[in-house]
Amino acid sequence: MWLNYWTVWKFALYDYPGGINLFRNHLRVVMKEGSILPPADMQVIYCEQTEAEKDFYGALFKRSKVKFDQFVEQGRVLHNYASILELLLRLRQCCDHPFLVMSRGDTQDFADLNKLAKRFLRGTYNASDGEVKEAPSRAYVQEVVEELRKREQGECPICLEAFEDAVLTPCAHRLCRECLLASLRNATSGLCPVCSTFLMNVGHGTYCLIYRKAVNRQDLITAPTENRFQVDIEKNWVESCKVTALLNELQNLRSSGSKSIVFSQWTAFLDLLQIPFARNNISFVRLDGTLNLQQREKVIKQFSEDSTTKVLLMSLKAGGVGINLTAASNAFVMDPWWNPAVEEQAVMRIHRIGQTKKVAIKRFIVKETVEERMEAVQARKQRMISGALTDQEVRSARIEELKMLFT
Incomplete structure (x- = not known):
């Protein structure tokens, strides 16, 4: 028994950032309940990218580093903190699978077509800069939304071909993404190539002549589609090094009959994992933030009681909310979280009282x-926790940490 505790203690101190908190949680549960939990064996699996993955990641990292270095030279690292986190997000997703970098994040935001229609029908006039953002007519919006609902393909008004990675402008015009971006006057904004000239009443008896509506790149909405990726992932499926490593681990567990939970912080990665799972006859259920309480209970019940269901795909945050998953004895954390405590909380759903x-x-x-x-x-953060830092020292430490990530 003491050997097991020494193994966990050594891991907490030397091998796993934040592991000491996990060890403390373990001891707290043991002392509270007066019983001893089975040991927890923690391991890091280091994956090596294929040459194709290295090329893709290398190009993405080089481009991201150029942007980060510009912020450093301007002395505006913390002022652009959100932009830097976005750069890091894409690099981290690329480590899971390059397809994630090509995921359509805003597709899911407007999967509800009623919400999309309301987005189009919001028209505003900014009197401070004279900018007019007029809403398209209700009849036109209803026509566009109905086409999307019926999954009608249609054609791009620029290339006159079937839509390729269609986007919607704020004025509800649908075009190929590349066609639209090529038509813009600069890299960030331009004029909608579809809208015609008209007069608009902007109030107080004043009319403003609008030739075409300005389109900002960040205002584009990816047209809702059943596929949240820019490529046909089924047809073009290729395993990443992480996916291959996970499949090998699950294959080794087949004979034992034990159950496993696969954690990821990105639901798009869970979407991807469903492809090789289905192809390799790995029975699974899925739990993420989109499920209501009844659906969550049904999934947990099936995973816990159905002997044929061996794997639970779970978003990392959903796994940390008051769920007992002691039916599983294996946890696979596919991507590291900024705060190790989030990972620990999810893992504690398995390693708790009731686990045998x-x-x-x-x-x-x-x-x-x-x-x-x-x-x-x-x-590094763990080592700094015990020290009292001034605000300036915290800011300096944060900048140094970001520089470490882009070296």
């Missing part, structure tokens, strides 16, 4: 990527 089997917790890290550097940053 030895628990295996495995984290996947891609070598020579931002994920490895995130581990170093997490370890």
Whole structure:
């Protein structure tokens, strides 16, 4: 027994950033309940990218580093913190699978077509700068939404071909993304190539002549589609190094009959994992933030009681909310979280009172990527926790951590 505790304690101190908190939680539960939990074996699996993955990641990292270096030179790193996090987000997603970098984030935001229609029908006039953002007519919006609802393909008004990665402008015109961007006067904004000239009453008896509506790149909405990726992932499916490593782990567990939970912070990655799972006859259920209480209970019940269901795909945040999943004895954390406590909370759904089997917790890290550097940053933060830092020292430390991630 003491050997098991020493193994966990050694891991907490030396191997796993934030692991000491997990060890404390473990001891707290043991002392509170007066019983001893089975040991938890924690392991980091380091994955090596294929040459194709390295090329893709390398190009993405180089482009991201150029932008970050510009912020450093301007002395505006913290002023552009959100933009830097977006750069890091794409690099981290690329470590899971390059397809994630090509995911359509805003498609899901407007999957509700009623919400999309309301978005189009909001018209505003900004008197301070004279900008007019007029809403398209209700009849036209209804026509566009109905086409989307019926999944009508249609054609791009620029290339006159079937839509390729269609986007919607704020004025509800649908075009190919590349066709529209090529028509803009600059990289960020331009004029809608469809709208015609008209007069608009902007109030107080004043009419403003609007030739075409201005289109900002960030205002474009990806046309809702059943596929949230820019490529046909079924037809073009290729395993990433992490997916291959996970499949190998699950294959090794087949004979044991034990159940596993696969955690990821990105639901798009859970979408991707469903493809190789189906092809390899891995029975699974899924739990994420889109499920209501009744649906969550149904999924948990099936996973816990159905002997044929071996894997639960779960979003990391959903896994940390008051759920007991002791039916599983294996946890696979596919991507590191900024705050290790989030990972620990999710893993504690398995390693808690009621667990009778030895628990295996495995984290996947891609070598020579931002994920490895995130581990170093997490370890650095743990060392700094005990020290009292001034606000200036905190800001300086944050900048240094960001520089570490882009080296």
